[in-house]
Amino acid sequence: MSAIPYGRQDITDADVAAVEEVLRSDFLTQGPAVPRFEETIRAQTGAARAVAVNSATSALHLAYLALGLGPGDVVWTSPITFVATSNAAYYCGAEAAFIDVDPRSYNLDPTALEARLRAAREARERLPKIVTPVHFAGQSCDMVAIRRLADEFGFKVVEDASHAIGATYRGAAVGACVHSDIAVFSFHPVKIVTSGEGGVATTNDGRLADTMELLRSHGIVRNHNDQASEGAWHYDQRALGFNYRLTDICAALGASQLQRIDGYIAGRHAVRARYDAAFDGSLVTIPWQDPAGRSALHLYPVRVPADRRRRVFDTLRANEILANLHYIPVYRQPWYRERGFEQDLCPQAERYYAEAISLPMFPTLNEQDQRRVIEVTLAALDAGA
Numbered sequence: 001m002s003a004i005p006y007g008r009q010d011i012t013d014a015d016v017a018a019v020e021e022v023l024r025s026d027f028l029t030q031g032p033a034v035p036r037f038e039e040t041i042r043a044q045t046g047a048a049r050a051v052a053v054n055s056a057t058s059a060l061h062l063a064y065l066a067l068g069l070g071p072g073d074v075v076w077t078s079p080i081t082f083v084a085t086s087n088a089a090y091y092c093g094a095e096a097a098f099i100d101v102d103p104r105s106y107n108l109d110p111t112a113l114e115a116r117l118r119a120a121r122e123a124r125e126r127l128p129k130i131v132t133p134v135h136f137a138g139q140s141c142d143m144v145a146i147r148r149l150a151d152e153f154g155f156k157v158v159e160d161a162s163h164a165i166g167a168t169y170r171g172a173a174v175g176a177c178v179h180s181d182i183a184v185f186s187f188h189p190v191k192i193v194t195s196g197e198g199g200v201a202t203t204n205d206g207r208l209a210d211t212m213e214l215l216r217s218h219g220i221v222r223n224h225n226d227q228a229s230e231g232a233w234h235y236d237q238r239a240l241g242f243n244y245r246l247t248d249i250c251a252a253l254g255a256s257q258l259q260r261i262d263g264y265i266a267g268r269h270a271v272r273a274r275y276d277a278a279f280d281g282s283l284v285t286i287p288w289q290d291p292a293g294r295s296a297l298h299l300y301p302v303r304v305p306a307d308r309r310r311r312v313f314d315t316l317r318a319n320e321i322l323a324n325l326h327y328i329p330v331y332r333q334p335w336y337r338e339r340g341f342e343q344d345l346c347p348q349a350e351r352y353y354a355e356a357i358s359l360p361m362f363p364t365l366n367e368q369d370q371r372r373v374i375e376v377t378l379a380a381l382d383a384g385a
């Protein structure tokens with residue numbers, strides 16, 4: 001028996017061929033594969049623009065900068081996310097604050113958001129410049145409610161869609177930016193589709209896209225009018241940008257993988273359906289599927305009674321089933337504690353965290369391995385009953 005990871009990438013001969021083609025070409029970076037990858041993302045999401053960078057973390061940083069985030073500003077987001085979502089606010093000299101999650105979806109709760117916005121306005125406290133809903137486990141947040149609040153309170157919306165490539169919400173692809181300013185995807189190997197490392201920001205706002213493109217490569221502009229007068233060697237650095245470029249090697253892998261996105265999502269739903277059926281009537285709380293959209297099912301986070309969670313988790317690990325936990329509420333991290341965040345800031349996030357386990361979820365999880373996961377989970381739950 002070999003170990004069963006919680007997520008696993010799927011690399012085909014076509015992926016290898018696509019990467020090899022780049023390796024044998026003239027451009028390992030800054031060549032044609034990056035715009036081709038961006039075109040694939042535009043086709044997948046329906047967004048007007050897609051800006052590829054070397055990680056979702058970089059994409060979040062550039063998205064926040066393009067929206068003008070800076071010192072004195074605050075980003076509000078969910079605590080049930082990877083630390084990068086809020087860290088990127090601090091990269092800009094701004095701060096983060098955390099809004100509690102909905103107890104069913106574990107996504108940022110629009111009711112809690114609204115209450116906090118009204119209280120802040122009442123008390124003449126700082127309102128957020130940006131709110132970043134995180135589509136946890138691949139399921140879209142309630143973007144209609146968040147958009148309504150954005151219009152009333154005047155904040156920008158960045159979707160952290162790192163889990164959600166291939167998901168839909170109210171008939172549109174996540175990343176179409178129907179209800180947001182910018183959406184950000186991750187192509188790290190644990191995610192649904194991978195480019196090795198990589199991230200993309202999508203938007204329908206050409207100026208935001210132009211700014212992100214400028215900042216991903218040192219703030220340098222090459223093709224401009226001065227070139228004729230100064231000479232063909234000339235370039236202008238107009239902003240303090242970064243080297244956040246994606247390589248052509250990575251872009252070719254990402255574009256090749258994206259051709260199989262529909263099959264990947266269908267495969268994840270097949271795995272979900274088998275889990276859902278097996279856990280029916282047990283102490284396992286399965287993840288809720290919001291009828292407003294179709295989850296990309298990056299994760300399969302279940303809940304079990306808090307007093308048995310540790311035993312179930314340890315038993316899975318002892319059986320070489322590499323369950324995981326998404327996530328420790330971000331404000332609990334030592335770096336955030338040092339900045340004054342309280343340990344039990346968000347009650348729903350705490351309740352979820354006390355009970356959560358992410359079971360293996362990837363499209364190539366075979367039925368035999370999945371049965372093992374189910375049997376070990378149920379046996380460990382019952383053992384102390």
Ligand SMILES: *Cc1c(COP(=O)(O)O)cnc(C)c1O
Nearest residue numbers: 055056057082084162186187188
């Ligand atoms: C993975 C992830 C990120 C960071 O993605 P990278 O591409 O590794 O930088 C950000 N937010 C969420 C919710 C993630 O899951």
